[in-house]
Amino acid sequence: MNPVHQFKGCDLFALNVFLSVAAHRSFRAAGRELDITASAVSHSIKTLEQRLAVRLLNRTTRSMSLTDAGERLAVKLRPSLSSLTQALQEVDEFQHTPSGTIRINSSEGAVRLVLRPLLARFVRMYPQVHLDIVCDGRLGDVVADGFDAGIRLFEAVPQDMISVRVGGPVRFAAVASPSYLAARGRPAVPQDLHQHDCIRFRFESGALYRWEFARHGVEESIDVKGPITLTDQPLMVDAAIEGIGIAFVPDHLALEALRDGRLERVLDEWCPAYPGLCLYYPGHRHVSGALRALIDMVRDGAS
Structure with missing residues (x-):
């Protein structure tokens, strides 16, 4: 037969x-x-x-x-x-309206940039979808930790993941208040930061962030010192406004204070742009209708 x-x-x-x-x-x-x-x-x-x-x-x-x-x-x-x-x-x-729970892992800053602008619209359009967003700066394994997707810088996305670019390049800025610069002077090169008070950033893993600079192919990684260490970047901006020291933060967090003169840039030519953020998810796993709806909205918002 x-x-x-x-x-x-x-x-x-x-x-x-x-x-x-x-x-x-x-x-x-x-x-x-x-x-x-x-x-x-x-x-x-x-x-x-x-x-x-x-x-x-x-x-x-x-x-x-x-x-x-x-x-x-x-x-x-x-x-x-x-x-x-x-x-x-x-x-x-x-044939069905997207429903169910989507678990997203991201840093707080990435959530503010990528998800905050579309949360209200997404909830109105898909009332049967529940968004479970966990802000975590440790860059964990989204699959092992039970998440459907994550958001992080493109360069940090694991190679076996599918990524969707969201937003443009990300640039860091070294900033300080006019009063601090008047009293302590302006650093001309990254190594000058060793003679300055710096507002340090600690990851949730406990590691301290080394400030990274680049200019004309020359890269500098500085282990700065200072009177205060924080895990919250917006609070770092506030500390810089208060004249505590120099902060090194994502550019968008300091834009308002830079516009109104509460902060000034230093080492600007040493602060390059990096590839932007990505929403990423495992390629081997079935993508639910709910997650597909979120991916499409994030992609449309980035275009």
């Missing part, structure tokens, strides 16, 4: 029943998993064997095992049915 015709005679449910029996080695256990009776499982297996003209199971009153043909069919069938199920789920989602 033509194998194609054989397959047409074996519906997907019968094949799924066979895989459940192969996994549990029990008609009763397979029936519980599939919510059918043990006799229905037995009938399905018997019909499948008749259509394929081959025995798939060795059955006795005390035990059950797969025949060689059954083992081979199970090994080949598992990934195929898994792929088919995933494909049907993806198509099915086009």
Whole structure:
């Protein structure tokens, strides 16, 4: 008999029943998993064997095992049915309103830049979606930690992830108040920072951030010192405004204070731009309709 015709005679449910029996080695256990009776499982297996003209199971009153043909069919069938199920789920989602929970891992600054501008619009458009946003600066493993996606700088995104660029390049700024600069002078090169009071930043991991500068291919990494160490970058800006010292923060956090004169830039030519932020997610995992809706909104907002 033509194998194609054989397959047409074996519906997907019968094949799924066979895989459940192969996994549990029990008609009763397979029936519980599939919510059918043990006799229905037995009938399905018997019909499948008749259509394929081959025995798939060795059955006795005390035990059950797969025949060689059954083992081979199970090994080949598992990934195929898994792929088919995933494909049907993806198509099915086009018929339904996005729903469920999306867990996002990001730094607080990235949330403010990427998600804050669209949160209200997203919630109004997709009322059945719950956003669970965790602000965490440790750059953990989103898959291992149970997140659907994360947001971080492009250069820090793991290579096995799919990333969506959001926003333009990110630039850091070294800033200080006019009163501090009048009293202490302006650093001309990054090494001059060793003679200045600097407002340091500590990651949630506990590590201190080394200030990174670059100019004409020359890179400098400075382990600054100062009277205060913070884990909150907006608070670093406030501390600089108060004249405590020089802060090194993402440019956008200091723009308002720079415009109204409360802060001034220093070492500006040593502060290059870096590739911007990305929303990223594992490529091997099925993307739910809810996450796809968020990705599309983030992408539209970045364009």
